[in-house]
Amino acid sequence: MEKRTVFSHKLLPYALLAPQLLVTIVFFYWPAGQAVYQSFLIQDAFGISTEFVWFENYRSLFSDPAYYSALGVTALFSTVVTVLSLSFALILAVEADKSLKGAGIYKTLLIWPYAVAPAVAGVLWLFMFQPSLGVFGKMLNAAGFNWNPYLNSGDAFALVTAAAVWKQISYNFLFFLAGLQSIPKSLIEAAAIDGAGPTRRFWSIVFPMLSPTAFYLLTVNIVYVFFDTFGIIHTVTRGGPAGATTTLVYKVFSDGQAGGDLGTSAAESVILMLIVIGLTALQFRFIERKVTY
């Protein structure tokens, strides 16, 4: 039987929740509500003439091929970045978890990129891979590859993906490493005594024991790709060439900022919000069931 302390005061729980609720209302519900309202308006940039149009902004969005292209780019981008950054991080964490000489140094170095802001990560990668100034960009061209992220959509997508993955590996690594270290050594030793090889031990014991961490990371990574990669895209490709790196969040920005079209931009951000809410709910509903805690 669990021990419970009972407070008789009815208002106390609300009072304790109030600061958190206030923060959520001011920083989430209020702006989100404004976005929903704005998405029903067609307005000039200055807000001088306003027309209430119900769902017209949404309708015109869903008849715009560029929007579907952004949806496709986002789906591909989030899948590739999440899969790659989680797998690399897992491999690195498993390796760093072994008793190596100088493991501390490896671990510290692997965590460093996490401290780099997305925009800075973007500039770093562009600096290396700019086709005519970047060291690696020049090398690729000298080696006969026609490397030009300003024109070739594949190149641009690869560059943005590389920067986004590189930046996220640290974070995933940190959590995987912590997850690995919390697995009781006795389990692994017992398996080893029973004759399970390293591969078998990994898939039968380590991997399932890591699943809560992996699940958490999956959610965080998808949110990261949806929103935080904006800085990378903005510094490296600005959504180009030909929309090849225009993700949903980048389109929200470019329609609202460059286009001054706040209605469409707001409609896009509302849809984006629904997608992320939906994805997160799905993950908790279905994937969480398969997770061993």
Added chain:
Amino acid sequence: MHPIKAALAASLIVAAHTATAQAEVQIQWWHAMAGANGDRIVKIANDFNASQSDYKVIPTFKGTYADTMNAGIAAFRAGSAPDILQVFEVGTATMMAAKGAIKPVYQLMQDAGEPFDAKAYLPAITGYYSTSKGEMLSFPFNSSTVVMWVNNDALKKAGIDKIPATWPDVFAAGKKLRAAGNEKCGFSSGWITWVNIENFNAWHNLPLSTKANGLDGFDTELVFNKNAPLVKHFENLVEAQKDKVFDYSGRTSEGEGRFTSGECALFLTSSAFYGDVKANAKFDYTAAPMPYYPDVAGAPQNSIIGGASLWVMGGKSAEEYKGIAKFLTYLSKPEVQAWWSQQTGYLPITPAAYELSKQQGFFDKVPAAEVAIKEITNKAPTENSRGLRLGGLAQIRNVWAEEIELALTGKKTAQAALDAAVERGNVMLRQFERTVK
């Protein structure tokens, strides 16, 4: 000290400060000039402030052109707009449509009783920022136009003894340059749409859109996909991209370093690139006029400008407007204009300033600067070459660039890409038209 006393004292200090500040009217000037040009803006403001004691111009740097415009719009929505806002040329339609948010310059000068003659300015520049009746809406501050930057050393090495003047010559020169060991690039261009659509059409006296490119009304429709020379030009570019006789360098100025590094020996971009070239090019360079297709009747016509203008925001006091008017008069002075244009490579906005620069021998030292001014004054502007006024042009340019990128990578034909550019652009124009009714 007692807290209340401290607060009182603090408010007294603040009050004292505002009292002294009220002696001179403050004029907030938000601009987008970074680096050396930002310092020059500060100098202009300081010089003006020192020249009189009634008004004080306070310049504030607000980031890129887009950032500055958005900051101005956001401030207006919050009820705290600056007095003067620097807006890039593609934001012109958005600004002029915002009635009440802005005060047209001609009206400002009239109301403030400031002597002002719109004819004292170069029509090729002010046309972009004036109504079809010639009323100046915003003050043309920094204007440039497209020129072709030439690496003379590389041309000599490739055996090209004359700077190519026509497009067929440029493509031929590009081939020779590639054959002579320029591995990455024959020629290239910055600002892909400004150079190859907007200025190409003006230079060949072809319509970009109906209603005099939008100057006569927001119900303008894009028509440039029907211009045979333009389609031909893009077909040529697509063909040349295959073996890098032409090599794409991005949508804005990000590829300009390819000229100064020697990678591209011919590079079409803004005349205001001059400062960069002067600082970084380690070879003999010059600027030449934009090429043209000799089989197009009337070409070359005149080029159109890029850059930015100063918009006066609405809802300010008569006092402030008087100060702004005085400041704009100060900016128009030949010596201020000549200094600004000589320092930056931007065009002088009055014939008087042009003459002054000539007398000072500036163009003998920097012939490149004169190429630009000769281009914009080459012929009297026509309906097709006075300027552009398209709502949301900044975003429309991105759409055009997307389509050009598809054509250059062989995913669409030139004609299909231009058709799509027109079609998608028209959708945006209609959307804009709706918001300004």
